[in-house]
Amino acid sequence: MHNNNKELTLSAPLSGPVLTLAKVPDPVFASGAMGDGIAIDPLNDTLHSPCAGVVVHVARTGHAVTLRADNGAELLLHLGLDTVELQGEGFSMLVKEGARVSNGQPLLRYDLDKVAQQCKSLVSLMILTNSQDFQARPITLKSVKVGDPLLHIIRRQGSGAQAEVELSGEERVGHVRVAHRGGLHARPAALIRQTAQGFKSTSQLHFDGKSATCNSLIGLMGLAIGEQDDVQVTCQGPDAEAALQALLIALSTALAEDSHAAAPPPMNRHHREAEAGVLHGACAAPGLVGGPLFRLSAISLPVDAGHHDPAQQLQALDAALSVVRSEIDHTLSQAKKHRNTDEEAIFAAHLALLEDPALLDAAQASIEQGTAATHAWSQSIEAQCEVLQQLGSPLLAERANDLRDLKQRVLRALLGEAWHYDVPAGAIVAAHELTPSDLLQLSQQGVTGLCMAEGGATSHVAILARGKGLPCLVALGAALLDQEQGQAVVLDAEGGRLELVPTNERLAEVHQAQLDHQQRRALQQSQAHTPALTRDGVHIEVAANVASSAEAADALANGADGVGLLRTEFLFVDRHTAPDEQEQSLAYQAVLDAMGDKPVIIRTIDVGGDKQLDYLPLPVEANPVLGLRGIRLAQLRPEILDQQLRALLHTRPLSRCRILLPMVTEVDELLHIRQRLDALCIELGVSERPELGVMIEVPAAALLAEQLAEHADFLSIGTNDLSQYTLAMDRDHAGLASRVDAMHPALLRLIAQTCAGAAVHDRWVGVCGALASDPLATPVLIGLGVSELSVSPVQIGEIKDRVRHLDAAQCRRISHDLLKLSSAGAVRHACHQHWPLS
Known part of the structure; x- marks a missing residue:
């Protein structure tokens, strides 16, 4: 007789990176429908037995085998996904049904290359098919070798004992x-x-x-x-x-098919094999740093002394719950409006959790014993998370994340602005996705770098991270959140790499590089106020992107030659009525005053797309990024643009105020606004005309640059939108973030065409998108004919320094050759060869 209750440790049947079932690109396995278990992306060609036991089933096609361990646990070992379709080709089974096997005994061999080429994926599974009686708990989620301990199997409490229910009255x-x-x-x-x-x-x-x-x-x-x-x-x-x-x-009755249950396909196998211990993502803000990795999971609370007034604390909790409920209601109505059913279902579940008696009763009971509302809420959520995580199901463990999300939201509502993250200075922060408010909080706490499982490289958080000079990687995937708290890592943002197991030498080398970088930055800052001239004497204006007079003052202090882009949306968002002419005029004048005698380019309001205003209800659009944005909105609601143009015409001196029009696609739009501006100048008795420029952010505008330049005073290229419209990739799409790269040869051709068209009419061209802030791109942009770069204020010294080390004639020669390359990767590689970053 074997002891049926003893805990069993299963060893790895294959060698390779370990994945939770949730990450397996097959909805049936990923959902846990077949049972609990674990997956491995194999690097070897033989499947070994994870324990001693008996072979109870061998698949006809030789790709799978089922064992019964001595404690009664039944294990399906399944090599690859959809491998049944190979009909046994490339597989040889080494055991027969009924055979007794020992731990580590080879069970089946397969032709690695042949099977890899013909099946959907080599990801292989070890599934506990009688999960109702046993529970599987992973020992490790790192890479394993055959024989390494991988899973604990534990008999469930009360398993097999039928629940007896007393029947009564009704x-x-x-x-x-x-x-x-x-x-x-x-x-x-x-x-x-x-x-x-x-x-x-x-x-x-x-x-x-x-x-x-x-x-x-x-x-x-x-x-x-x-x-x-x-x-x-x-x-x-x-x-x-x-x-x-x-x-x-x-x-x-099953719910409608879970459209998001299918996980993304694994990365290219060989790419990952060569990169054990490295996660790949998209660079949102450049930099190379080392430090301890801290996962942002919870707001830290001060110690609770107890003895609070229960009535007061209950009232506080109720108020906080109401705030969060209305936030989620808002998210739900947005999700309904955009027909985003996935999001709607998830947040409906969040709302249900907020009303859950198990949570509320536990919190209430603690409060009645004198606990603070914050601690009562926090403890009641943590207790429930613990329950879900003990169940050993990846799907339910993910639900614990939903609970933690609610914990954070309610705590924030309870604490107001008093909360802060418990993250040490010098840490590299890992999170599912950060909000702009998280980022501001963290940068004040002195963190060194940021990495996110999701997120886009041109999101608002990415823009903020570049502004703060914080290296940031996005779209690293869920594996990021499985890393241990406090482990030393290296974040190489330019390389798109997070190194999880750096050697001490590597950490020391990165630390030295950080010190060198700081010294170089100090030198660049000391020279930031002098003009940026190339070695052969071409002057490149380095201006700043700002969103307020405070940022403009900061830009001037950092050596900016002007403001290359003032985003005026900051005046219009987060309020219930539009700012009037006087408020706008004072705000624009404050920016002009903050810039001394330097020029300021002010972009007219660019809402629509992902930026909506409460007091300007726009029709619901199936595809808002392709809808009423920028100048199109001004045509729909001319009074908004009129008011803005009047406010701009009140600023002094007008010679330093330049107006920039967003989202232009044809010459008529520009001519219409030029006439409107002339009419307003006559009406206001203004003799001087401010310069009027056009943003090149739609491919149509780049292709018509020559015609636009005839009637515009200057052109400014917005590479963020130009990339997404040219490549047909949403720049906030986590799965595509790494491919929305403005160094794509198609983008560079549009930039070259814009500069050539502008030159016909002797107009200058600037770049105000993220590409202007990328020092790798500086020589290419200069070579294609750009004469103004508008960057985040902290990068002015660095970009000016980069310009001074370049020869414009050489940049021209090489850049035109780069247009013939086939991908953004090839362009970046060539840039590193020709113009290495110091």
Whole structure:
């Protein structure tokens, strides 16, 4: 007799990087429908037994084998995804059904190259098929070698003991098989809870020796009910029969297909093989730094001395919950408006969690004993997260993240502005995705670098990170969040790499590079106020992108030759009425005053797309980025632009005020506004005309640059939008962020065409998009004919220094050859060869 209750440790059946099931690019495995387990992307050609046991099944096509371990756990070992379609070709099974095998014994061999070429993915799985009786807990999520300990298998409490339910008065009992993909995770559980709430009777689910009331979302998820599991439903009360029937239907009717259940395909295998211990992402802000990695998961609370007035604390918690509820309601209505059903379902589950009795009762009980609302809420959420994570299901562990998200939001509402993250200075911060307010908070706390699992390289957070000089990587993938707290890492933002296991030598080398960089920055700053001339005497104006007079003052102090882009949206957003002419005029004048005697380029309002105004309801658009944006909005609501132009014409001296029009696609738009400006000048008795420029951010404008330059005083290229419109890739799309690169030869051709068109009419061309701030691009832009670069204020010294080390004639010769290259990667590589970054 074997001891059925002993804990079993499974060893790795293959060598390679380990993935949680949630990351497997197959919805059935990823949802946990087959059972709990783990996956490996194999680097070897033989599958070994993870434990001693008996072979209970061998797949006809030789790609999978099922073992029963001596403690009764049944394990499916499945090599590759969709490998059944190879019909056994490339596989040789080394064991027969019924055979007894020892731990580590080879079970099957396969032809690595042949199978890799023909199947969807080599990612292989070890699945606990009787997860109802056992639970799997991962020991490691790093790379493993055959034989390394990989999973603990633990017998579930009460498994096998049938729950006995006492039937009484009005109780009704039913049995049903659960049809929801992945079982009762948050969204199906929210549906069950909602169904039960429609009746007066109390309802419970019973599964695997445990019970939960249908009123508690967390209780329901805590039962760890899988797809196709049989559950018992009991209802007691006046409408018990109706409640029972409704719940049986809700449990046996699957939700619409989970469109986001399919994980993204794994990265190119060989690329990752060569890069063990490295995560790849997109560079949002450049820099090379080393330091401890800290995951942002929780707001740290001060120690609670207790003895608070319960009534006061309950009131505070209620108020905070209301604030968060209305925030989520807003998100929900936006999601409905944009028909974003995934988002809607997730936030509906968040709302349900906020009303969950399991959470609220626990928090209330603590508060009644004198605990502060902050600590009571925090502890009640953490207790529930613990429950979900103990279940060993990746899907339910992800639900714990939803709870933590709510913990943060409610704590922020309770603490007001008093909260801050407990992150040491010098840390590299890892997060799922940071908000602009997070970033501002963290930069004040002296963190060294930022990395995000999601996010786009041109998001507002990325713009802020560049402004603060904080290296930032985005789109690193969920593996980022599995890293240990405090481990030493190297963030090489330009290289798009996060090195997870750097040697001491590498850390020392990066530390020295940081010191050298600081000294070089100090030298650049000391020379930032002198003009930027190339070695052969070409003057390049280095201006700043700003959004307020305070930032303009900062830019002047940093050596800016002017403001290359003042975003006027800052006056219009986060308010309920439009700013009047006088308020606008004072704000623009303040920026002119802050810049001494330097020119200031002010862009007219550019809302629409991802920027909406409460007091300017725009029609709902299926594709807002291609809709009423920039100058198109001015045509729809001319009074807004008129008011802005009047405010600009009140500034003095007008010779230093230059007006820039966003999103222009044709000459008529420019001519129309030029006539409007002339009419307003006559009306206001202004004899001087401010210069009028056009933003080149739509491919049509770049292609018509010569015609536009005939009627404009200057052209300014917005590379962020020009990239997304040219490449047909949303710049905030996490999966595409790394490919929205303005160094793409197609973009460089549009820049070259813009400069050539402007030169015909002797107009100058500037660049105010993110590309202007990238020192690698400086020689290319100069070579293509750009004479003004508008960058974030902290980068002025660095970009001026870069200009001084270049020869403009050589830049021209080489840049035109770069237009013939085939990809952004090839262009960047050539730039590193010709103009290495010091």
